[in-house]
Amino acid sequence: MITYLGRRAFHSILSVIGLLTLVFFLTRLTGDPSALYLPLDSTAEARAAFARLNGLDQPIYWQFLDYLRDLLQLDFGESLRQNRSAMQVALEAFPETLKLAAVAITLSTALAILVGSLAAARPGSMFDRVASFVSLAGASAPDFWVAIVGILVFAVGLGLLPTSGTGTWAHWIMPVFVLMLRPFGLLVQVVRGTMLSALASPYIKTARAKGLPLQKIIFGHALRNSLLPVVTVAGDLATSLVNGAVVVESIFGWPGIGKLMIDSIIQRDFAVVQSTILVTATAIFILNIAIDLLYAVLDPRIRY
Amino acid sequence: MSNATNPILKVDGLTVDFLSDDEPVRAVDDISFHVSRGETLVILGESGSGKSVSTSAVMDLIDCPPGDIVAGSCLFDGVELSGLGAEARRSINGRRIAMIFQDPLAYLNPVYTVGRQIEEVYESHGAGSGKDARAKTIELLRRVGIPEPENRVDFYPHQFSGGQRQRVMIAMAIALKPDILIADEPTTALDVSVQAQILDLLRDLQRETGMALIMITHDLEVAASMADRIIVMNGGKVVETGIAKEVFSNPQHAYTRRLISALPHGNAAEAPNKRSTAIAGETLLKVEHLTKHYVLASGAFSSKRTFKAVDDISFEVRRGETLGIVGESGSGKSSVARMLLGLNAPSSGKAVFAGENIFEMNEKRLMAFRRKVQMVFQDPYGSMNPRMRVYSIISEPWVIHGDILPKNRWKARVAELLELVGLLPEHADRYPHQFSGGQRQRIAIARALASEPELIVCDEAVSALDVSIQAQVIDLLAGLRTRLSLSYIFITHDLPIVRHFADRIMVMKDGKIVEEGQTSALFGAPRHEYTQSLLQAVPRPKWLTQAQ
Numbered sequence A: 001m002i003t004y005l006g007r008r009a010f011h012s013i014l015s016v017i018g019l020l021t022l023v024f025f026l027t028r029l030t031g032d033p034s035a036l037y038l039p040l041d042s043t044a045e046a047r048a049a050f051a052r053l054n055g056l057d058q059p060i061y062w063q064f065l066d067y068l069r070d071l072l073q074l075d076f077g078e079s080l081r082q083n084r085s086a087m088q089v090a091l092e093a094f095p096e097t098l099k100l101a102a103v104a105i106t107l108s109t110a111l112a113i114l115v116g117s118l119a120a121a122r123p124g125s126m127f128d129r130v131a132s133f134v135s136l137a138g139a140s141a142p143d144f145w146v147a148i149v150g151i152l153v154f155a156v157g158l159g160l161l162p163t164s165g166t167g168t169w170a171h172w173i174m175p176v177f178v179l180m181l182r183p184f185g186l187l188v189q190v191v192r193g194t195m196l197s198a199l200a201s202p203y204i205k206t207a208r209a210k211g212l213p214l215q216k217i218i219f220g221h222a223l224r225n226s227l228l229p230v231v232t233v234a235g236d237l238a239t240s241l242v243n244g245a246v247v248v249e250s251i252f253g254w255p256g257i258g259k260l261m262i263d264s265i266i267q268r269d270f271a272v273v274q275s276t277i278l279v280t281a282t283a284i285f286i287l288n289i290a291i292d293l294l295y296a297v298l299d300p301r302i303r304y
Numbered sequence B: 001m002s003n004a005t006n007p008i009l010k011v012d013g014l015t016v017d018f019l020s021d022d023e024p025v026r027a028v029d030d031i032s033f034h035v036s037r038g039e040t041l042v043i044l045g046e047s048g049s050g051k052s053v054s055t056s057a058v059m060d061l062i063d064c065p066p067g068d069i070v071a072g073s074c075l076f077d078g079v080e081l082s083g084l085g086a087e088a089r090r091s092i093n094g095r096r097i098a099m100i101f102q103d104p105l106a107y108l109n110p111v112y113t114v115g116r117q118i119e120e121v122y123e124s125h126g127a128g129s130g131k132d133a134r135a136k137t138i139e140l141l142r143r144v145g146i147p148e149p150e151n152r153v154d155f156y157p158h159q160f161s162g163g164q165r166q167r168v169m170i171a172m173a174i175a176l177k178p179d180i181l182i183a184d185e186p187t188t189a190l191d192v193s194v195q196a197q198i199l200d201l202l203r204d205l206q207r208e209t210g211m212a213l214i215m216i217t218h219d220l221e222v223a224a225s226m227a228d229r230i231i232v233m234n235g236g237k238v239v240e241t242g243i244a245k246e247v248f249s250n251p252q253h254a255y256t257r258r259l260i261s262a263l264p265h266g267n268a269a270e271a272p273n274k275r276s277t278a279i280a281g282e283t284l285l286k287v288e289h290l291t292k293h294y295v296l297a298s299g300a301f302s303s304k305r306t307f308k309a310v311d312d313i314s315f316e317v318r319r320g321e322t323l324g325i326v327g328e329s330g331s332g333k334s335s336v337a338r339m340l341l342g343l344n345a346p347s348s349g350k351a352v353f354a355g356e357n358i359f360e361m362n363e364k365r366l367m368a369f370r371r372k373v374q375m376v377f378q379d380p381y382g383s384m385n386p387r388m389r390v391y392s393i394i395s396e397p398w399v400i401h402g403d404i405l406p407k408n409r410w411k412a413r414v415a416e417l418l419e420l421v422g423l424l425p426e427h428a429d430r431y432p433h434q435f436s437g438g439q440r441q442r443i444a445i446a447r448a449l450a451s452e453p454e455l456i457v458c459d460e461a462v463s464a465l466d467v468s469i470q471a472q473v474i475d476l477l478a479g480l481r482t483r484l485s486l487s488y489i490f491i492t493h494d495l496p497i498v499r500h501f502a503d504r505i506m507v508m509k510d511g512k513i514v515e516e517g518q519t520s521a522l523f524g525a526p527r528h529e530y531t532q533s534l535l536q537a538v539p540r541p542k543w544l545t546q547a548q
Helices: A002-028 A044-053 A060-072 A086-121 A126-140 A143-157 A170-199 A202-209 A214-242 A246-251 A257-266 A270-298 B051-058 B086-092 B114-124 B130-143 B162-174 B192-209 B220-226 B244-249 B254-261 B333-340 B363-372 B390-400 B407-420 B425-429 B437-450 B467-484 B519-524 B529-536 B542-547
Strands: B009-018 B025-035 B040-044 B067-076 B097-100 B180-184 B212-217 B229-234 B237-243 B283-297 B305-318 B322-326 B348-353 B373-376 B455-459 B487-492 B504-509 B512-518
Touching: A002 A060, A002 A270, A086 A126, A086 A170, A086 A214, A086 A257, A086 A270, A126 A170, A143 A170, A143 A246, A170 A214, A170 A246, A202 A214, A202 B097, A202 B162, A214 A270, A246 A257, A257 A270, B009 B051, B025 B040, B025 B051, B025 B067, B025 B212, B025 B229, B025 B237, B040 B051, B040 B220, B051 B067, B051 B180, B051 B212, B097 B162, B114 B130, B114 B162, B130 B162, B162 B192, B180 B192, B192 B212, B192 B220, B192 B529, B212 B220, B220 B244, B220 B542, B229 B244, B229 B254, B237 B244, B237 B254, B244 B542, B254 B467, B283 B333, B305 B333, B305 B487, B305 B512, B322 B333, B333 B455, B333 B487, B363 B373, B373 B437, B390 B407, B390 B425, B390 B437, B407 B425, B407 B437, B437 B455, B437 B467, B467 B487, B504 B519, B504 B529, B512 B519, B512 B529
Parallel strands: B040 B212, B040 B229, B097 B180, B180 B212, B322 B487, B322 B504, B373 B455, B455 B487
Antiparallel strands: B009 B025, B009 B067, B229 B237, B283 B305, B283 B348, B504 B512
8 A cells, every 4th residue: 555655656756757847848939938028129138138037048958957956946936927936826826726626526526426326227217318418418518618608698698696706605606617517417427327337236136135225225335336437537527627727717717727827828937837737737646646545445346 | 844835925927028129028927836934945947947037026126127027916925015115115125035146246235345235134124223233243144154253244245255255145135034035046156065055054044044945046956955846947937846856756847857867967877978989099288297376466565475376287188088177166277278278378387289388389389289279168158259240250260270271161161060069050140149058159169160179178168058058068079079089178167067078087176186087986986085075065855865
C-alpha cells in the first residue's frame, strides 16, 4: 500500500516535470510579452531593458534552466500583469474552481445514481425512457450554448438570476447547472448500463431468495457492485472540471483557474500560465490517486 | 413416510413459457410434484430439461418477462404461492423456503463480507440485528463447518475455497430454519471429495431441522445418494416419478433407462471397454522433470514466494495410447496441458515429441509441432469465435498451415470431418450458438482433427456435458483413435469417467504425480490413499447406506 502510493507519487512527479517542460516551451511560442506590456511606440532600449529585467534576453534553454532552478527553491516567478507572485495568483483562483467543480460533480453524480438506478430497475418503463432522453440530451448539448441561452432567458429576459460574477447563492445556479449537464447525462447512461447487468447477476437472485426488500436489493446489493465504472467516469469528469471549466468560467465571469489560465495565455503572462498548470496538474494527480484508493474501498478484491 | 399424505409443498400442473423472438418456448410443461417435511425429493434432468426453472418458479425468481407462468398452482403449507403479493412473498422467501445455488462465488455478493450477507437474513426478517445477529451468524458458520468463524465472519467470498463458499451459502439458507431447502446443483462446481462433505452436511442438517429438501441435479450418483423420491425431467416434462430405489433399479421410461445405462461410473464388468486395442510400442511424447513455478509475491518489502503448480513430473505417451491425467482443481493438470502445447513456458524440464524437445523449438519448428498436437477444451462455446461459421472454424488451421490442403478441397474436407464426428455436412454454414453443448464439442473435435494431429490433449473435454452426451463424445473419441491411430492425453477431475477409456492413468495432487499405472490395476487396487479417497468419494445410493 505504502509502496504503491510511493510509486504513484514518483510517477506523478515525473509526469508533472514533463508537463511543465512542455508548457514552458509552448508558451514561449506564443510570442514576446514585451510587445504587449510596453507602449507601441516604446524605444528599443526600453524593450531591451524590459527583456533584461524579466530574463527574456537570455537564450531559451538558459531561461528554462533558470526556471527549473527557481522551481527547486519554490520560486514560481512573478506575474507580469499583476506584479506579484504568480503562484499566489493561481492559488487565489483555484479554490473558486474547486468549489464549483465539487458542487457540480457531487450533485450530478448523486442525481445520476438515483435516476440511473431507478431507470435500470424498470427497463423500458416510462421513467426509463424519459431518463434516457433527458440524459442523452444533457450529454449532447454544448455547454456554451446552454450558458448563453440561460443568460438570455433567466438573466436578461426574466431578470431572475445575475448574468455573471460571484457573491450571492443566486450566482451559483446557472454555472452549476451548466456544468452539471454533461456529467449528469453521461453518468445516468453509465449507471443505468452497469445497474442493468448488476441486477441480472446471480447474487441478486440470492438476495431475492433471501427475501430482501426491493430497495435493499437495488441500492444495497446491485448499486454497490455497479459503482466502479461510475467512479471511473465520474473521476474523469471531475478531472476535466478541476482543470478549469474555461468556457463556463469565462461566460459567467467566474474568477476560477480556467478563466485565469485563458486570460494569462492571451496576455503572455508566462509565469502565471505555468503556475496554474502546476496547480491543476498536482490536483489532478492527487484526484487520480484518490480514485484508485476508492476502488479498493469499493471492491475488496482490489488490493494494492 | 408418515406425513407423505400431507405435503408441505404441492405443485400442480405448473407450466412456464419463455418469450422469444418467434414464439414462446415452453420451458416447463404441466409438471406436478410434492414434498413433505423431512423428505428429500430429487429432480433429475439434463441441461435444458426445465428442472431449475420449475423451482425458480416456486421461489418467484423467474423474471417476467421474458418468463411467464402460464398455469399451475403451488400450494405451500396451505397458502397458494402464485399471485401472492410482494410483501407476503418476501416473508416466505428466505424464512420458510430457502435456496442454494450451483456456483457460490457468483451467487454471493463479492463486495460484502459473508457475515454481513448472513446477518442480512436475520435483519430483513426481523429475527435479530446488531450484536445478536452477529453472534447467531458466527454460531451458524461454526455449525456448517467453517473453521475459526469469529475471524472468518469478516472475510469476503473470494477469500474462501469453493467448498467453504457453498457452506456459507448453506448457512445463509438455513439461518431461519426454513421448512423447505431447495438446492440447485449444489455440488456440481465442486471437487468430488468436497462434494461428499457438502452432501453429508445437507443430510445432517435435514436430520436436525426436519426440513424438506428439494435437490436439483444432473448427476445420477448424487441423486441416488440423496433421494427418498425422485422425479426425472426431460424436455420440460416429468417422464418418471417414484421411490428412488425403484426408479434406479427398475426404470420405466426409455429416457430414464438411457440415462442410467450411460452412467460412466456403473459396474465395471457390465460396461463395454473403450480402451485402445492396438498400441504401437513407439514413444510419441516423453516428458522429463517438467516443473512450473509461479511467483506469488515479490517486491522490495515482501520476500519472494513461489507456488509450484507442477512439481517435477515425468511421463510418456505412446502412439495410439490414451493417458488419463486425473486430479482435482489446483492439482496442476491443466498447467501440464498448457505447457505441452507451448501456451505457457515451463520453469524447467523437457518434453520430447518425435525426437525433439518442444521447449527448445524455434518459431518455425513450433508451427510444425502445433499441427501435430491439438487441444480440445472444456467449454467448446468459449473456445470458438461466436461470429465465425463452422466452416471457417474448421478450415482455420488450413489458412495458417498452408501446406495441409489446397483450397479447392476445403469444402469437401470440412464435410468429411463433420461426418466423421457425427454431424451433417450442411452444419458447416451455421454458427456455434445454433448447436447444443455436445454438438459444439464435436465441432471442436473436428477442428482439432483438421490439422491431422498425432496427439490430442483433451482438457476436461466432457466435463461440461450431460451424462448421456459424455458417453457419446467418449465413444466418438475412442472410435477416432482406432480409425486415425491417434493418441490422447485426457485430463479430467472425474476419475470414473476415464475408467473405460484410458489405457493408463496418472493421478495428480498438488503438482505431483501420486500414482500412475494401467487403468485396470489402478481401479482394482489403488495404492495411494489419495486415489482411494477419490474412488470412495463417489456417492453411494441412499438405500444401500441406509441398509448398512
